Amino acid sequence: MFIGKKDVNKAELLALMEQVKSKPLPQHVAIIMDGNGRWATKRGLPRVAGHRQGVEALREVIKTSDELGIKYLTLYAFSTENWKRPATEVDALMSLLVEYLRKEIQELNSNNVKISVLGHVEAFPPIAQREIANAVEITKNNTGLNVNIALNYGGRAEIVRAAKAIARDVLDKKISLDDIDERLFSRYLYTAGIPDPDLLIRTSGEFRLSNFLLYQIAYTELVFTDSDVLWPDFDKRAYLEAIMEYQRRQRRYGGLIADEGTV
Ligand code: FPP
Secondary structure (H helix, E strand, C coil), X not given: CEXXXXXXXXXXXXXXXXXXXXXXXXXXXXXXXCCHXXXXXXXXXXXXXXXXXXXXXXXXXXHHHHHHCCCEXXXXXXXXXXXXXXXXXXXXXXXXXXXXXXXXXXHHHHCCCEEEEECCHHHCCHHHHHHHHHHHHHHCCCCCCEEEEEEXXXXXXXXXXXXXXXXXXXXXXXXXXXXXXXXXXXXXXXXXXXXXXXXXXXXXXXXXXXXXXXXXXXXXXXXEECCCCCHHHCCHHHHHHHHHHHHHCCCCCCCCCCCCCCC
């Protein structure tokens, strides 16, 4: 199902909000925020203007997740492949991240949001690492919405890293080979202790996972927006519609539901 772009007024938004709240909500929503560059190019603006506008969409999605009582929000902000972009764009993304954290951390903290990071941030410029560490530290005891920001993250790299750490622990005799099962493996991922996403949303009409949460999304419901909904266009209504699409799905985890006939 595609989520399209429509105009919506405040009353409609409130009604949508109530409708979404009346049904089971995803506990964990993961988002591939795609299309910032195209949003800017369509307007004759530099790509970084799209990323800047993308931050506004991000703020709205965090706010709405909080209002709905969603417990975990995981955002793909910078992949291991994003280093291939021109240095000017990479630098702009780093600056935007630093600016965003500096500007928003107090408000996020006062809203009880807990920030965590998934990925190898040690490769980021020291100033970005400091700001990230600060945001994680300030919010570490918060008990509201968990916002996980994937930075220098790649699903395959995460799995390889986990396999290495497990091998190391076997060699060091901290665990035995027979201890290794899916539960134990999960504990070696960046997402240790976080339930798997119930819903994954990708904007901009691309049907790819782009190396995001490969281990964790085995049974996740996938929702892709229309190609005219680029990340900066992803407003509250689009988010609520994506959740409504999730609420229409029947999750079976490989099993059957009650009325699927007799054997
Ligand atoms: C994809 O659009 C988006 C990104 C690679 C970066 C996402 C970043 C933000 C939303 C803002 C910065 C994040 C934080 C946490 C402050 P694209 O550039 O691939 O778009 P395109 O496919 O149209 O080129």
